[in-house]
Amino acid sequence: MITRTTFAGFGGQGVLVMGYVMSHGALLKGLNVTYFPSYGAEMRGGTANCTVTLSDAKIASPVASQPDTLVAMNGPSLEKFENRVVENGLVVLNASLIEEDLSRKDVTLLTVPTAELAREVGSDRAANMIMIGALSAKTGLLSQEETIKGMRAALKGKDKFFELNEKAIQRGFTFVNNGK
Amino acid sequence: MNEKVLMRGSDIIGEASVRAGCRFYAGYPITPQNELPEYLSARMVEVGGTFIQGESEIASINMLIGASAVGSRVMTSSSSPGIALKQEGISYMAGLELPGVIVNMMRGGPGLGNISPSAADYFQSTRGGGNGDYRTPVLAPAGCQELIEMTFLAFDLADNYRNPVMILGDGLMGQVMEPVVFPDFLDLNKLPQKDWALTGCVDREARAIFSMYLGEKGELCQHNLELQEKYDRITAQEQRWETIMTDDADLIVVAYGTAARIAESAIEEVRGQGLAAGLFRPITLWPFPTAPLRELAQKGRKIAVFELCLGQMVEDVILSVGERVEISFHGVPGGVIPTPAEVAEFLNSVAKGDGKVGRRIEV
Amino acid sequence: MSAEPVYKKVFGRPESLKEAATHYCPGCGHSIAHRLVAECLDELGLREKTIGVPPVGCAVLAYNYFNFDMIEAPHGRALAVATGIKRVQPDKFVLSYQGDGDLAAIGTAETIHAANRGEMISAIFINNAIYGMTGGQMAPTTLLGQNATTAPGGRDPELHGWPIDISRMLALCDGVVYVERCTLSSIKQIRKAKKAIKKSFQCQLDRLGFSLVELLSPCPTNWKLSTQDSWDWVSEEMVKVYPVGVIKDTTGYEDKK
């Protein structure tokens, strides 16, 4: 098993943190992980993205030719990465910011109204945690418990965010499992 | 065994260095390696060592000369333009026979270039831009666990041979995160004794460390011959490399560092399509593992060199196996990170001999 | 027949600035400093004879914003490059524009010696007490106690040394005719800064010697302060360590009050 996920958005959306949470969750589960952030040759305020590769075997390249899953947090990222996703791959969209339609017809689509759901659990700022919850629920790569553990490990020392983030991850899971 | 932790490449070198006994770090900020000095700015204080942000790369490498001369394990780090400034100091360290570790996280050049991963400083690292007939062992790790091994090795080689040693990575190696397990701290008291270090001449004759030989009886010549004898020993004893799936390979891919990781995925891909390719990964770039590569270059095999620059290591490949086998080269200049798919195309093109990707090297 | 309305232009883009949006963060002092330099060049009619040297720092791309000839220099070496330009083309107007890391750390030697040789160059020195471009490492000018990524817990003189006042040091050099420090943190100060820049340019035009204007400049991003708080921090904290005013003036110019 090897699976590659690209997270993309603009700086400040917590895109790198999402990848970081997933990586930690997978590590705790005993999987091999590589996490590769792309740092801005772009100027400040530009786009941010990272690719997380999980495998039960050795991982060669940290750079993916074609991600299995794309998590797009804003329009420009969708545009930039959409065509790289493998056939029959998964695209998860932040519906709160992306109005464009997916031009690919050969992938599975999941749209998540992250901002609305985040507000429901207490703060807009947890939108990325809603997303990681929804992603884990959809792919089954990490259970809810593993995702939460990953978050706690990734944000070690920032305990004050744990409660909100946990709620957001749970909300992401129920959104996918109950369809709302 | 220590616990598995997920850390970024730059931080890993920082942690590995203090565990390997480094107690003096000096450097000057430059992207993409700032996380390493930032990590050490706090960590050195915890382990009772010294962290200094110098006023420049030149000052930093010269601080290493002082700290090394009095016996400490020392390290500096930078990226390409900053390494250019350190070359004078590296030449002096070689001439003074002082151990020290220099980390180079390459970025795109020439000049300011940009901060994307690049491997355009193979020449800068293996040939050196400093003056004189000197050599610097260069270690090129390709993964996070190997960053740890290479950091420990770099300090040992530096002490054993009393020579500067470089760890060569690129922006990607510095940023990538992988789970690693750290070895325990080395016991500083058990490190090799430095009977040449300046410690104050209590009950012994005064020592001097210098690189200038003015004598007219060939003293400088003698010094250089002795250095050369040391470089010969390093060449004989310290070559390191890895081979993956080369036994049955018709096509040998030569790549190091990040490029080797990308190439390895490409090899898995083309193997799935029926092309028997394998990887030869030099771990020491100097000394270059010439003999083992030559052994692989048997009749009927082809060699494909892949670099994150427009062709530097390929010259060492040509020196190693030139004329024996067909060599092709594909390089990507700094600023873009190629995917395994792109490298797979190159390998298929070489196998078919259609010349569509990369170029055939005329020897 | 109705009369054509008569419009008088009261505000516009100086010709010395290109029509380009800068990449500077909101609240950054670089944008203001650019505008002041451009206005002074326009007012003195210097644009077409100016050759500028930007730093390696956040203003490395200044050639995308300034509308006159410019050449990149390696980090810290702007005043050496500027020296070469001025000596070969003494009739050109030559200026360097540099941050604190560039001018007062890696480039200290080039700075001091260009000043001491009395090169007919105007240096604009942006002191934001931090390394902006590389992401918030300690600068030579970082205040004691100020946080930086390589001075965790704040600058401690025992570990990191003291903040450097390079302008005062340069004032000791005989080749230097004029040094003034201003801030970019209030309208009044910004007006003063413009006057200082213009005076420095005049020194060069009159071939008096080397001059430098230091501008205490907010970096909200790396100080991790809001725009307003970062302006206040300049006016309240930075000026304690770097008092504003004329540091050296042997020009003999009479300031119009």
Ligand SMILES: Cc1ncc(C[n+]2csc(CCOP(=O)(O)OP(=O)(O)O)c2C)c(N)n1
């Ligand atoms: C030889 C060399 N060393 C280091 C760097 C990395 N570097 C780029 S800008 C900079 C310092 C920026 O700080 P400052 O001069 O204060 O300007 P600011 O960005 O704050 O405006 C450094 C260290 C470089 N480009 N070249």
Ligand code: SF4
């Ligand atoms: S990082 Fe600081 S100096 Fe650089 S553009 Fe932003 S505010 Fe200005």
